[in-house]
Amino acid sequence: MRYELHYWPTIQGRGEFVRLALEAAGADYLDVARGPEGEGQGVPAMLRFLEGPDVPHPPFAPPFLVHGQLVVGQTAAILLYLGPRLGLVAKNEAQRLWTHQLQLTIADAVAEAHDTHHPIAGSLYYEDQKPEAARRAQEFREFRVPKYLAWFESVLQRNPRGSAHLVGARLSYADLSLFQLVEGLLYAFPKAGRRALAQAPRVQALHDLVALHPRVTDYLASERRLPFSEDGIFRRYPELDA
């Protein structure tokens, strides 16, 4: 049965963590809000799930996945569901839980990256919270990014199956998400991101390995991969980098 991903059609955002998993697995999926409204797709199709009064399990926000009768929101929960179905997580419970724990920590880092340009309110423009953003971005660059990358570096270093992957000896959805986090940091903070990454060579190597995965390479070169932009989570505002 085809997977239906619902997410804002013009940005990578949190939807990208799901897109990468679906693409890397070669899954049959529809990026619904990017499809034609005339065929029952587009943003209105997404809004029906968010605003329809009779949706039994309404998502709080995009992204969400529709698979048959199932509607599941929250990026990490979507990947928890997709992981075993796409062959992107180990079979035993301890490894699955560990992969999920890594994903939740990536989600925390992503939320903090978002708040560098929106430290006060998601409902306001960046332009309305620039002084606060400058302070928060400094903290993020100097302390948070190094702390997160050092932790992922230690996770790779301690993997008994080698440091090529976060969990075991095979690609997992957490690897794909860490790739995307690194991509985002390098886009938004080219100076600070590169500096922090120089201290985390295993994270850098994992990022480079994921980029070489044939299906990922194809995807990144395709029109299905939206560009980073100043409407997404990772935004390049030169005044926030240093």
Add this chain to the structure above:
Amino acid sequence: MRYELHYWPTIQGRGEFVRLALEAAGADYLDVARGPEGEGQGVPAMLRFLEGPDVPHPPFAPPFLVHGQLVVGQTAAILLYLGPRLGLVAKNEAQRLWTHQLQLTIADAVAEAHDTHHPIAGSLYYEDQKPEAARRAQEFREFRVPKYLAWFESVLQRNPRGSAHLVGARLSYADLSLFQLVEGLLYAFPKAGRRALAQAPRVQALHDLVALHPRVTDYLASERRLPFSEDGIFRRYPELDA
């Protein structure tokens, strides 16, 4: 086998979501960092897992759970693991995923509550970010709290098994966590919290029902329940309420 919870010993914080689940289930557990150092407990026992170079799955931060060989961090992942073992989640996959999705949304609300007093940096004091906190708290009170509570209200309203519980007709860990979120909001924002809750009568009723659960009642009246304070996630700063 006894569960070992590791969390900062003087605050409710994120550890409280795990404590509530363990307490409501009557589980045999040890709150390690609150135990005596002379018996191998206390904060040093917790730090060994966070800082020890040979921990295979190091937690990024407390809380984390140790159960035999398993070490699992991230509040929502801990509850994902404990839920079926404590009888605090349904048996079928769709309901388990839905419960987890609810928990992740509660976690998002908790992170936003934290950032009302720390919008710039967790490494700085509240006193060093008061003007920013005032702005962020206003947004949180006026838009975010009502939005979260309205969503949980609609979830309760749509539960085909009745609005007493978030999922099905039995207590789940998401119910316990929503109770704690409401408790925290009422502590930190007595005015705005009460106002928002008046618009979410089913959430209020769930909160009151959880408080009447015999084991929860016992726990809340015991010394094991730490008080809210201005060192935790939910802080009562009158200037942030209105």
